[in-house]
Amino acid sequence: MSLCQLNKLQDLDLSFNFFQGILPSCLNNFTSLRFLDLSHNLFSGNVSSPLLPNLKSLEYIDLSYNHLEGSFSLSSFANHSKLQVVILGSETNNFEVETEYPIGWVPLFQLNVLELSNCKLTGDLPGFLRYQFRLRMLDLSHNNLTGSFPNWLLENNTIPLESLLLTNNSLKGQLLPLKPDIRIQTLDASQNQLDGELQESVGHMIPNIRVLNLSKNSFEGILPSSIAEMSFLWILDLSNNNFSGDVPMQLLATTDLGILRVSNNKFHGEIFSSDFNWTNLGCLCLDHNQFTGTLSNVILRNPELEVLDVSNNYMSGEIPSFIGNMANLKELMLGSNSFNGKLPPEISQLQRLEFLDVSQNALSGPLPSLENLGGLKHLHLGRNIFTGLIPRDFLNSSSELLALDMRDNRLFGNVPNSISRLSELRILLLRGNFLSGFIPNHLCHLTQISLMDLSNNSFSGPIPKCFGFIQFGEIKNDKNVFGPSIYVQYLSNFLDTYASHLVKYWEYEATVHEEKGEVEFSTKNRRDSYRGEILNFMSGLDLSCNNLTGEIPNELGMLSSIHALNLSHNQLMGSIPMSFSNLSQIESLDLSYNTLNGEIPPGLVELNFLEVFSVTHNNLSGRVPDMKAQFGTFDESSYEANPFLCGPLLKRKCITSIEPSYSPSESSRESEAKWYDIDHVVFFASFITSYIMILLGFATILYINPYWRQRWLYFIEECIYSCYYFVLDARSKLLAYLYN
DSSP: OOGGGOTTOOEEEOOSSOOEEOOOGGGGGOTTOOEEEOOSSEEEEEOOGGGSTTOTTOOEEEOOSSEEEEEEEGGGGTTOTTOOEEEOOOSSSSEEEEOSOSTTOOOSOOOSEEEOTTSOOEESSOGGGGGOOOOSEEEOOSSEEOSSOOHHHHHSOSSOOOEEEOOSSOOEEOOOOOOTTOOOOEEEOOSSEEEEOOOTTHHHHSTTOSEEEOOSSEEEEOOOGGGGGOTTOOEEEOOSSEEEEOOOHHHHTOSOOOEEEOOSSEEEEESSSTTOOOOSOSEEEOOSSEEESOOOGGGGGOTTOOEEEOOSSOOEEEOOGGGGGOTTOOEEEOOSSEEEEOOOGGGGGOTTOOEEEOOSSEEEEOOOOOTTOTTOOEEEOOSSEEEEOOOTTTTTTOTTOOEEEOOSSEEEEOOOGGGGGOTTOOEEEOOSSEEEEEOOGGGGGOTTOOEEEOOSSEEEEOOOGGGGGSOTTOOOTTOOTTSOOEEEEEEOSOOEEETTEEEOOOEEEEEOOSSOOEEEEEETTEEEEEEGGGGGTOOEEEOOSSEEOSBOOGGGGGOTTOSEEEOOSSOOEEOOOGGGGGOTTOOEEEOOSSEEEEOOOGGGGGOTTOOEEEOOSSEEEEEOOOSOGGGGGOOGGGTOSOTEEEBGGGTBOOOOOOOOOOOHHHHHHHHHSOTTOOOHHHHHHHHHHHHHHHHHHHHHHHHHOHHHHHHHHHHHHHHHHHHHHHHHHHHHHHHHHHHO
16 A cells, blocks of 8 residues: 555654655645654655645644755645644755745744744744744744844743744844843854843843853843853853953852853953852853963862863963863863963873864973873874974874874974874874974875875985875765864753654754864965864875975875875975876975976876966976966966076077987987987097197197297296206105104
């Protein structure tokens, strides 16, 4: 029996499968259907408005997380008086829900739940919502709604609206005062254009709030102290605004807060003071503010802390050794402050640590062993004053490490073998140290690497040929290792029953550290910082500013996915490998300041993505590549200080000589001959002839001119006397020395 024959069907739940194709038209015949859940499938095509008009018994419909397209008019449900839940949220940008046609339509239903996330809503909030008085959950996020913040949604319901999600719209203006004791539990108005100051009494307006997200707006002013009176508050996100002043002492004394994000504001003052009493925090993000002071031991009052980010502030002092007692820490970000002293070895006790950033401080001394950090994925130590050798057991057990940044320190010696055991490593940055010796072949064991920067060191010797087998930039489509991390999901604490189905219809995800790890890499003649998902697609090898010698390995031409290759400022010799024409994804190629010779391979003109190309200050010769494709965008500055290059671009004419025709065998022998091959018979004959001609010419001059002949004879006589007296004097001195 087919699905379409089940005319008396009441409940249809096909969610979380892989069904595909268009929705069957026979759905309109299921007049007894009360519960319809087709979410999380692969259904496609249009959802025409006449498809569901007869389903007047419907109480619950969920078509979210499919590949639906076209436009759907919500007014097709206008006469569905039993309808309570409508979930039409879309993951794609091809599905549009029409809410305002026909103008002024009034529905018969009273909804409990409405989710229209990413449904291309524009203009003011849907007008029919003014006739909904029983809403408990409303999600209109990721649309283009305009106008002011809808206070009326919070004040008009007979049943309290518990969750309102308006993130990523274009709402403007200030948050106007609300009636006191609004019972909303979750309010997310992030990523809008709201501004002004928060009302001083905001804590009394929404005292039951558990999740408050106002991030990525333009709020300003000080944080009202009444916010500490939200006794149920668990998640507070005020990041990416213009708040200023101190964090209220009353807020510091609250004990139930679980997640606090105030990143990217202008807060100042000492946060880790005696007033600090957060004991249940799982995440504390204070980065990109103006906080001062030290990491005092009051932080130990919060043993559950998993994420601590105080980067980009004015913190100072030493990193305390008691940091090793915070056993639950997963992410520790202390970068871009003024911390000094040594990196405490106790930090290796944080066995759950996944992310450690102490970059851009004034830390000094040798690096401690971090071999116990087996789950570490990101390690940023750059731009400090660390000295000494890289320890042999530095990261022995960190097999999950993805990014290792030790750039711009004072490390010296060789690269230890332990680095090669980091089998998952994607980013290795060692630039700006005093590392020396040959570039070790064991780095070729890093087969997952996409960015490697060894520049500005003292490496010598040849470039390892095995670098050509690493496959820089080969995208692993199944691993988004540098994407945003979801730290927590807040689940609703209420369940409802629809058509005999117990339904959990809402969850809220709080994103912490949307873009993990900042990486600095030189490409296209500039040094930029990259973070987040773009690192999944970045690839490059920078060996510039070393003492590398020998020829460029042909094997580097096998790096067909690499985007940037910099071998400049070395002592490389030989020719540019013809295999470089296989670097099909290359965008920046810098071979300048070496001693390369020969011609520039003409096949390079086939590199369609090349934006920066430099071979300046070499000994290249011959014609520059044709000015077509990407090479049509390069000027003479890409070739300067190569006196033997020629071509119209350089305003130097290439001279070609017409050679006589030879037989194929003769021409092949000539092509194999070297420019320095000499015919010995011709050489000696010409030399003897020239010598005889010079003697004859000299004798002729003496015969013709008596004055010069007399001067010549006087010169010969003077030379004879000088030699005679020199020998006589030397003989007398020698005899006197022997007898005395």
